[in-house]
Amino acid sequence: MRGKVRCGHVTKQVVSALCPGDIAIISHTNIDELAARELIERGVGAVVNCAVSFTGDYEAQGARVLLEHCIPLYDCPSHPDLLTQLSNGENVIINGHYLFRERDQSMVTRLAPVTPEQWEALRHNAEKNMPEQLKRFVENTLRYAEQEKKRLFTPLVSLPLRTSIAGRPALIVSRGKYYKEDLHALSNYIVARRPALIGVDGGGDALLEQGWCPDIIMGDMDSVSDKALRAAQDIVVHGYMDGSAPGAERVKQLGLAYHVLPAPGTSEDMALLYAYDNGADLLISVGAHSAMGDFLEKGRQGMASTLLVRMKVGGRLVDAKGLHHLYPKSGRMRLPLLHYLKTWV
The missing domain is CATH 3.40.50 (Rossmann fold)
Known part of the structure; x- marks a missing residue:
């Protein structure tokens, strides 16, 4: 896969600059459904995430939506400087589990593909975490509500x-x-x-x-x-x-x-x-x-x-x-x- 890079720390800003076929390089832990649908609407060719697309802490739906629309999704959380290492508009190649610069064929980083099977396994973990997550959320809400009510x-x-x-x-x-x-x-x-x-x-x-x-x-x-x-x-x-x-x-x-x-x-x-x-x-x-x-x-x-x-x-x-x-x-x-x-x- 070949494409031009559009990268940034804020996904919605990357989305606004995308052209069809571009490769979005983002840093977005637990990609949300809205971000995923906007990436798809802009015709993104692939998504490389310098964070973890779905941690399983709760049921973030963005990774699932991208995969269901056959958008290749890769995680490389160990390489956060990728966002500054590549320039907007630069041509890159994704071949297998690797990202290359097109101009000199140099390898930039190894990629970890996100698969539907991985997402489903993590979803089960999110389901198990839900009662505890809800408990913490309610406790936090009530604690700050008492402080903010006036x-x-x-x-x-x-x-x-x-x-x-x-x-x-x-x-x-x-x-x-x-x-x-x-x-x-x-x-x-x-x-x-x-x-x-x-x-x-x-x-x-x-x-x-x-x-x-x-x-x-x-x-x-x-x-x-x-x-x-x-x-x-x-x-x-x-x-x-x-x-x-x-x-x-x-x-x-x-x-x-x-x-x-x-x-x-x-x-x-x-x-x-x-x-x-x-x-x-x-x-x-x-x-x-x-x-x-x-x-x-x-x-x-x-x-x-x-x-x-x-x-x-x-x-x-x-x-x-x-x-x-x-x-x-x-x-x-x-x-x-x-x-x-x-x-x-």
């Missing part, structure tokens, strides 16, 4: 945004599992009700991909494109409780106006809280992270802030995660659920 129940400050939120629905889009399919399923609802469209980081690009211009982009600004930032009416950078706001520098370099919003928890939590505190009569979340697996894939060992936020906003929240499964033929939401979302407050 901050999370204090209303967020109101910002002088151009986008009006009060008295209208707010559609809050994150890059979680099924976000593309679920956003597509909501197309008719968006046309009918014109909710405030809030993209959480890369959720702004998700809206653009479906033909919708984001009203507000909120988050750390680490996974949203310049195009989406320039298209949004308002940009809200997540400010942390220690006073820092790392995402502000990027927006400033683009010459765009922005606001910093100090808020505890994740950027998804911030978006839900802001819409709630500023009078949105209905919150519809797409691609939200709300289960243990979602958080483990993000490297979080608990979900204290998300648990507390959902306790607070739950009376107005409709979680549209997996909505497209209810509309397998057209992929778009129709009555009676459209009517339900029009009238439910």
Whole structure:
């Protein structure tokens, strides 16, 4: 197999640069399903991982999805400097269990193929680990919930945004599992009700991909494109409780106006809280992270802030995660659920 290298420590940045047939070189322990599907959509030729694609600690699905789509997957965790040893656009060859530079046929590293049989064996281990993993996750969540409850129940400050939120629905889009399919399923609802469209980081690009211009982009600004930032009416950078706001520098370099919003928890939590505190009569979340697996894939060992936020906003929240499964033929939401979302407050 021959191909051009696209490499980086952040998988979603590698994905955005991929051309069909490229070989992605990443460092992604327990590849998640969303990352795998995006690699496949971009036409990746093979994936070389400088980490362990599936450890068996929990049921990360990315390796399985790549293998099911016949994408060659190799691990080489003992060679982390591969990401800097090769250059983007360089031609390489994968032959057997080895990676070679095409220009001089020199061997770069030995590769360990990931097989369906290995994945299945590790999955059984993950099943056995699940009760203990869940116990630790719950304990961590409850411990931090006790510490964070006061901050999370204090209303967020109101910002002088151009986008009006009060008295209208707010559609809050994150890059979680099924976000593309679920956003597509909501197309008719968006046309009918014109909710405030809030993209959480890369959720702004998700809206653009479906033909919708984001009203507000909120988050750390680490996974949203310049195009989406320039298209949004308002940009809200997540400010942390220690006073820092790392995402502000990027927006400033683009010459765009922005606001910093100090808020505890994740950027998804911030978006839900802001819409709630500023009078949105209905919150519809797409691609939200709300289960243990979602958080483990993000490297979080608990979900204290998300648990507390959902306790607070739950009376107005409709979680549209997996909505497209209810509309397998057209992929778009129709009555009676459209009517339900029009009238439910």
